Amino acid sequence: MASSTLEQIAELSGVSRSTVSRVINNDPRVSAATREHVLEIVRRERYRPNLSARGLALGRTNVVAAVIPGAVDNILTDPYFPRLLHGMAMAADERDHFVMLSLGGPGFRHTVDEIARQGVVAGIVFSAGQVDDPLFEPLFASQTPMVSVGRSDDDRVSYVDVDNRGSAQQVASHLLRLGNRRVATIAGPSFAPAAVDRLAGYRAAIEAFGLRVDQDLIYEGDFSESSGRAGIKSLLEHRPDAVFAASDRMAAGALNGIRAAGLRVPEDIALAGFDDMPFATELEPPLTTVRQRPEKLGAAALSLLLDLIAEPASPPKRMILPTELIVRASCGSLQDQRERR
Template sequence: MSGVVMEQDKVGIVEVARLAEVSVATVSRVMNRKSGVSQKTREAVERAMAELGYERTSSVEGIVGVITPGLSTPVFAALAEWIGLALAPHGLRAMICPSLPGGVQERDYLKSLLDIGAAGIVFCSASNTLESFDPELTALLAGRRVPYVCVNGLFEGVEGAAFSTDDVSAGEMAVRHLQALGHTRIGLAAGPEGNKPSDRRVAGFLATSAKLGLADAEGLVVRQSYSVEGGQFAADHLLRLGVTAIVAASDQMALGAIRAIRRHGLEVPRDVSLIGYDDSPMLEFTDPPLTTVRQPIDRLGGAVARALVGLLADRQVPVGELMFQPELVVRGSTGPYRDRGPEPRG
């Protein structure tokens, strides 16, 4: 008999949903006594719970897993907070799961969230941003019938809902701003190849450079990690190529670029103009304050929450990727082109 008890102890919301032939979201609504469930469906769920010996565990009901690259990057921390705030009025609680996209930890987080009966998942710039992702992730979600929403990219070949910043437009507005200031040799400190937001910013940068007649744009793109060190490496390389302005793929990369610029004996923006990306808090207080492309994280967070709540209520939610327009915030790190003469060697 002890073996039977152990098996019953493992019964979770997923097993209830499977026996009742409904979604995990529907089981969650029944357990939380939410509206929008027919009496017939409610009774089927209750019968499945009784048959399996399932006991309600309120500590995990209404959990939404938010899988994000990490909370040390301010924009992801802020976006996760906005999503949590938008979900709270609907009786849902965000559980933040920081993990490198595509890593084993991300898959382990997802399995654990599904095992405890999470109501839904948000992929916040996680594996959904990668051209090559672990197909087990989407297979797990399909098998458990758990709704999910993506931020900054859809899983390739999988139908779903995503909400993203228009990174092509972001690349375009950065180049146009610098060209209007007289810069013609503009470099891009880009993120890794195969990362959708990075690839889109590169596409916007190259397309706009071509439209404006800026030469050698492809040769002025350096791919590196989204970090201070990555930005420093990319900027050092670009400065040796004689750029007078740099567009960085993140604010952290922009901070690394400032370090590289100063180590070359140059100043921002007198010698080199610089644009970041994200508009992380406190950047208007750096020296100089950083011009950056701001992501609309408040609107992104609200849209993600509304879509997930709709899916949990079994309502139709439009599929595809909805693009949100970013905003160029001009501060003190960009200025008019000034001929600084040949770049010193070394």
């Protein structure tokens, strides 16, 4: 497998190393004839440039790190990260880059800033589950181009995110338009920006509808199914007619809880979630929810990152991705609502 080098290709083509290098890198300063001829040899020899050599000469690599600090906990439970990675990998591939996995967090020897400090990666996609992850600062300080997955208030950072606030507002509004007036929410943990935004969207919807936000109708969960169940138990005391859970898993927990209390969804209580997880369709009734596409997020993050790498001095870039309200049976319909009266 000793594969060919630039030098050898040059030899075979009867041109200099420099010329072959230009061909490989699509440098316009090569005559069409020479280019074609060299390309032919390149193809024939199945030549691939050595990335280490190129990285060394260039002073940078075409490898980017996907840093997922909380991986230990999160990655197990949730298809979110795999999908994010998948999107990144696709986008990276398309632009001739590679993704290096860096599940940071406690227990890891090669903390990410070490990785960042040297030619290992050209940039970082940082996907912490929470604001102010301890890894963030050192990474940022390392000056390595970085894109955060998930909004940040820090105006020096580039990020991609889904429109959590807007989508939450949309769901809540939908519940309101259906005639519900006591719309409760099981929010995510307040340290998670996504949770904060979804809660904000919920509030906005209520206020836009001319109602007052009732603190009794807000429960803070932690995105888990069990917290959904705990949340609904507490909320039921305040007789909501609809519940917006900030994650599908919490919605599933809530659904169980509602059942356990002898109530029906959507007849007695309308329910909506967030994420459109695979099981959302399999619940009884199927769950109204917000579809987000982690793949797109990952791809967008990577794309932004490559732009940032290409132009390190440019101002931070942001991108907010749209979501999609998926209406299923769990939130009921206007029809149902009329019958409820």
